[in-house]
Amino acid sequence: xxxxxxxxxxxxxxxxxxxxxVLPNSFYLDLAIRMAINAIVVLGLNLLIGFAGxxxxxxxxxxxxxxxxxxxxxxxxxxxxxxxxxxxxxxxxALAAAVSYPIFKLKGHYLAMATLGLxxxxxxxxxxxxxxxxxxxGMPVPSLELFSFTLSSDRxxxxxxxxxxxxxxxxxxxxxxxxxxxxxRALHGSEVASKVVGVDIARYKMAIFVMSAVFASIMGSxxxxxxxxxxxxxxxxFHSIELVTMVVVGGMASVFGSLVGAVLLTALPQILATFExxxxxxxxxxxxxxxxVLPRGLVPTLAARLGKGG
Amino acid sequence: MKTxxxxxxxxxATLLPLMxxxxxxxxxxxxxxxxxxxxxxxxxxxxxxxxxxxQINKQGGVLGREVKLVHYDDGGDASKANGFAxxxxxxxxxxFLVGGTTSGSTMSMVPLAEKAGIPFISLxxxxxxxxxxxxxxxxxxxxxxxxxxxxxxxxxxRGITKVALLSETSGFGQSGKKETEAVAAKYGITLxxxxxxxxxxxxxxxxxTKIKNTPGxxxxxxxGLGQGPAIVTKNYRQLGIDLPLYQSHGVASxxxxxxxxxxxxxxxxxxxxxxxxxxxxxxxxxxxVVTAYxxxxxxxxxESTSTFGGYAYDGLMLMVQAVxxxxxxxxxxxxxxxxxxxxxxxxxxxxxxxxxxxxxxxLSSFRMLEVKNGDWALLP
Numbered sequence: 001x002x003x004x005x006x007x008x009x010x011x012x013x014x015x016x017x018x019x020x021x022v023l024p025n026s027f028y029l030d031l032a033i034r035m036a037i038n039a040i041v042v043l044g045l046n047l048l049i050g051f052a053g054x055x056x057x058x059x060x061x062x063x064x065x066x067x068x069x070x071x072x073x074x075x076x077x078x079x080x081x082x083x084x085x086x087x088x089x090x091x092x093x094a095l096a097a098a099v100s101y102p103i104f105k106l107k108g109h110y111l112a113m114a115t116l117g118l119x120x121x122x123x124x125x126x127x128x129x130x131x132x133x134x135x136x137x138g139m140p141v142p143s144l145e146l147f148s149f150t151l152s153s154d155r156x157x158x159x160x161x162x163x164x165x166x167x168x169x170x171x172x173x174x175x176x177x178x179x180x181x182x183x184x185r186a187l188h189g190s191e192v193a194s195k196v197v198g199v200d201i202a203r204y205k206m207a208i209f210v211m212s213a214v215f216a217s218i219m220g221s222x223x224x225x226x227x228x229x230x231x232x233x234x235x236x237x238f239h240s241i242e243l244v245t246m247v248v249v250g251g252m253a254s255v256f257g258s259l260v261g262a263v264l265l266t267a268l269p270q271i272l273a274t275f276e277x278x279x280x281x282x283x284x285x286x287x288x289x290x291x292x293v294l295p296r297g298l299v300p301t302l303a304a305r306l307g308k309g310g
Numbered sequence: 311m312k313t314x315x316x317x318x319x320x321x322x323a324t325l326l327p328l329m330x331x332x333x334x335x336x337x338x339x340x341x342x343x344x345x346x347x348x349x350x351x352x353x354x355x356x357x358x359x360x361x362x363x364x365q366i367n368k369q370g371g372v373l374g375r376e377v378k379l380v381h382y383d384d385g386g387d388a389s390k391a392n393g394f395a396x397x398x399x400x401x402x403x404x405x406f407l408v409g410g411t412t413s414g415s416t417m418s419m420v421p422l423a424e425k426a427g428i429p430f431i432s433l434x435x436x437x438x439x440x441x442x443x444x445x446x447x448x449x450x451x452x453x454x455x456x457x458x459x460x461x462x463x464x465x466x467x468r469g470i471t472k473v474a475l476l477s478e479t480s481g482f483g484q485s486g487k488k489e490t491e492a493v494a495a496k497y498g499i500t501l502x503x504x505x506x507x508x509x510x511x512x513x514x515x516x517x518x519t520k521i522k523n524t525p526g527x528x529x530x531x532x533x534g535l536g537q538g539p540a541i542v543t544k545n546y547r548q549l550g551i552d553l554p555l556y557q558s559h560g561v562a563s564x565x566x567x568x569x570x571x572x573x574x575x576x577x578x579x580x581x582x583x584x585x586x587x588x589x590x591x592x593x594x595x596x597x598x599v600v601t602a603y604x605x606x607x608x609x610x611x612x613e614s615t616s617t618f619g620g621y622a623y624d625g626l627m628l629m630v631q632a633v634x635x636x637x638x639x640x641x642x643x644x645x646x647x648x649x650x651x652x653x654x655x656x657x658x659x660x661x662x663x664x665x666x667x668x669x670x671x672x673l674s675s676f677r678m679l680e681v682k683n684g685d686w687a688l689l690p
Contacts, residue, residue: 027401030393128479130488136481137413137436138388140421223389229418231388269390270397273382280345 016162026154036161039262040168042246044215050253051184052208055112058119059243062213064235065092066220071141071230081144085221092217096210104202126232138231141224172255251297335378339404341394343411346386352411354619361610391415399426405639408625429645431625436485440668448668450624455489457559460580460676462497470528474503474521478534486533514542535560540569547573580676582658584620586686603657620657
């Protein structure tokens, strides 16, 4: 417990455990669930951006794969929702591997370009395969059964998503402190140096990209089951940008920064919704302000300042 | 003296809460796509709702209570619409829902309205919203199926049986394509060509050339919204195709005449009466409603009306009418009153709901129009 990271994990678990008892109604519970779902996706993306130094502009596409796997497979082919979730994750992982394998042989930000294209292609596919996906109007998603238990109430969903979040944070913290994580950080510091000490750059980058794609796909499935309806907007380019923004605002290479970024950017549209017509302007202004005042992201900047002060 | 004080106290104790209750506003919740790709639908809807809620309140409200509109913008994102609907139901505690600009947004809100047992009037077109019938869900816009049927009825009159369909890959166009394919056989129509175009395409020449070269085509039917259909119309003339050209109700606005210009001559389409308000015969029951709405909207916002704003007007008025008929804001009673709506004359048509029909419009709510001399002309 002396390690501040594990203290953070304990605080997170405590907050999550108390939250449903203090929230006034199920709208806030719904908001908390959406925050947690985004937080898990952003965690995966932050591992890629913050530690491997690679940007993905197509993460919404991976969310879309998971969401549509959970919608299409059980509806049209009678596949069990849990199997569909797994199939989506496997497909997203395989696609990520296939796309990144040639790219990581190259140096530089080619992954950003490739994922940009990939995300848009996936979005077009979901939009146009109307017979399977319901086209631009989307399709309903059957409810998720965990063994013989059907998840339906907001409270059930909250506990499932909260548990997933705690596990993801714990796994991410451990991963960063593992040899794998150290190799990743070395890679972000200097590719040449890490190559010299024997880090297989391409393999590590690919592993982390595949992992973050799988994170995204699983959360896409969870979102689809939770909302009960899926449309192609889930995989739109703008959604990918939103996820990258959460990483940057919260703080790159910071596990708790990912959480703060996700919570903040999920809450902001709801808070700003009352400024009818001006919410987009306010949203943009807040983001610009953050980038000017806290260029390294909320959590790392604040942590550095507190560290200096104390 | 003591008894008087007691009586007064008693009166105060019993009347005050009653008065407080009477002053409690009726809350109508709405989620519309005011920004994003569907903004051209959501914007007039939001403006219409705001304008008429203010007007209703000026005239003393409904059941003597003020009407309060709580409105959120989903930006055309169904998942956001779902979140905002939850907020309206659980946090804002609205009495009724009117909204859902796109079919996707509406369908993501439907399970919530059904679960909470809250009357919900959708402003989106797709047939799936009311078929199968959902207990708490109603809708005001004409369905895409009706548009296809209206067009096919006109084609039948002209003896056309072989038709080429050109549809947009937007939600509107694809839903329209599905319904067109589904009802074609009923009218003895064969779709001999079936092409699509993207909503942002700037040239539909290739698709039209393919259609032109398909043997036996007697007419072309285009299902799309906004700019696309206008470009199709221009390409159509450029390629010198002289077959009858039909459009859907998606282009029933003066904007289409401006965009397509002289190329629009002779184009036929099904349209709500609203577009030709001033050309309706004087004995048309819809005439006063339509002209009043058009005039009020123009006066308030200085822009011409669209059919989408009309859907919002009808949604709000149907709800108000149902609350008045039910005499309370009890959700179950209002729902029953909505279902019992008979002969309610609106901007989009005359609504008669039933337990099996939660839209309440029939083919007569569409008028067949033809573009003549750069203006709309009503076909008999």
